[in-house]
Amino acid sequence: MDLTATTQHLASAAADLVRLVPGKLIDPVLSGVLLTADAHGVVLGANDRERTARVSRGALVHTEGRVLVPAKPLAETLRALTQPQVRLVVEGSRLAIRADGARFALPLLDVDLHPGAPESAVGGSTVSGSQFAAALATVATTASRDEALPIFTGVRLRSEGDRLVLRATDRYRMAIASVPWSADTEIDLMVPAALLAEVGKQVAHIDRVTLQATENHLALAWSDTVVTTAVLDGSFLSETKLALSDADTHIEADADTLTAATRRVALYSDPRGVVQLEAGDTELRLRATDHQAGEAEEPVKATITGGRTSPSFQSRYLLDALRPFAGTRVRLAIQPGMRATVLTAVDPGEVDLRYILMPMLPPKV
């Protein structure tokens, strides 16, 4: 193999690939990048047997070929280069990365041991990249990171007519977003949230993302990239019914003001981190109190209708819940008793988001 390419293009391909398939520490082959150079350019492929990815880039190919090298060192070397052009050329048992006078040489791994990169994309239904990214920014980060309970580490993707609904919970809160969907096919599956979070970052400025589900896999494709992942068993969550219709108190407030006040008052919260929202006539009073830390209260202007139910929340979950509504007004629908509060935007856009937060017992005075 011998090719010349724009350093920046190749560096972004290698970086995207490593983030999509970080590889298995125990197996150097499954942490490798499979480089395939032919007349069309170069394809970078990865496959750790659970996830696969392919990223293609234009290149001036002098000699076609197919080699396997450690992925992270390749990505780090390409990222560190400041020279505009780079040459990748096999020299004996090494892949040399040459730029001006510099030479970096990676050991070749056994290409026959690698399970191969995915095919390029075929059909499927589509979503807007920026809308998918906005929904995932909240939903994928709401999933649990506790690998001991895998079903809470996933995002459920389900088509409902012309909307794609994304849903995740870690048991203490749940985020439900929906985005417009081309509706050619129906899907209903649970996908690892960590991968979707990374996909969200990469598609934020992409026009269309294609989703194609097979029995045990989901393929996502955009521009020059294809990713596939094994799905999680989501049957446990698929029948979840949420009774959220009993709200007796409705509050509308500026999300940024509420966030700033929550941050300040939370400095005085008890070891559980609890902040109470006391509904008044024209303002919400945030309160926290702790035997050692002292006590705090701060008013936030709000439009309050209905009852005077005053729930308490763990402050960091409340801050997470407010984040997707930054810069806008947020509506809180509060149910009496120890039941969930639902946060929605006062003026929702194309991405419809409901954030459901479980209350805590109020702070003891």
Added chain:
Amino acid sequence: MDLTATTQHLASAAADLVRLVPGKLIDPVLSGVLLTADAHGVVLGANDRERTARVSRGALVHTEGRVLVPAKPLAETLRALTQPQVRLVVEGSRLAIRADGARFALPLLDVDLHPGAPESAVGGSTVSGSQFAAALATVATTASRDEALPIFTGVRLRSEGDRLVLRATDRYRMAIASVPWSADTEIDLMVPAALLAEVGKQVAHIDRVTLQATENHLALAWSDTVVTTAVLDGSFLSETKLALSDADTHIEADADTLTAATRRVALYSDPRGVVQLEAGDTELRLRATDHQAGEAEEPVKATITGGRTSPSFQSRYLLDALRPFAGTRVRLAIQPGMRATVLTAVDPGEVDLRYILMPMLPPKV
């Protein structure tokens, strides 16, 4: 006590104080801030029995007084406030921090248990704040952080005529800087590097810093701030003689180019992290090689005189050594054998810096 002040002024005073005297975790009193309000304004004081600090600020004092409250919660609350004015007022067993409708209340600690804040500054010799900060940025970070060997955690400050010499080593490298000094008094003592690093950050834009040494303490004063610290026993290091006159190879190169090349080549270094500098006629070749990682070499244009001694260094220490010379040309004076290399600026400014680096055995091929 009852006073009104500009939030930003009080917040910066509390933040500076907490960074200078982080306090003792085990003793809430020694982690407290002593607030003294009188006709002149308010003084924030801290004293953990090893370090003391006082920071004064203007304030409109309604009622004079003296209280002790937890320092970090006060600093965090003041930092989080967006209201321009803040009122501090004793209410029962609390110090209330009031801003618009918000109220934050900290418990009062027993002021009689506190060892007291330092007096305001008297005389002493002076250095320029920006020069002192520039010297400390390199010297204080070269000291060891290993508390098990306290003498390597200090910076030795020694007046030599009209220069103040700052010196620190962690045994693998040594930084020696000197700055102009008003030479009214002579000092020679060893001061904890961690405190000096923080002082360096706070005086970067200050005109003059006053240093006054007593038998076991050093006091540093600038604008509205006074800090004192117990000194370390530096007698062990005070007689260190450095024989650095046998350099046979002199190299001049652009520090940024050398830094960037070192970063890239270091990706291929052995588990010790070693990079070799091979002196040629018109270029320095950086090399690294590792059985697993592969190998790298990159040329850097340089002016080379004398021999062809080609030392090897731990890459992160070489990067640390190059950092203070960023944006300028650096000179390396290399001694043959396993002896130190000295880095200096080709065009030194008012702050004179020598960085001394011990070599490593070259990488095995």
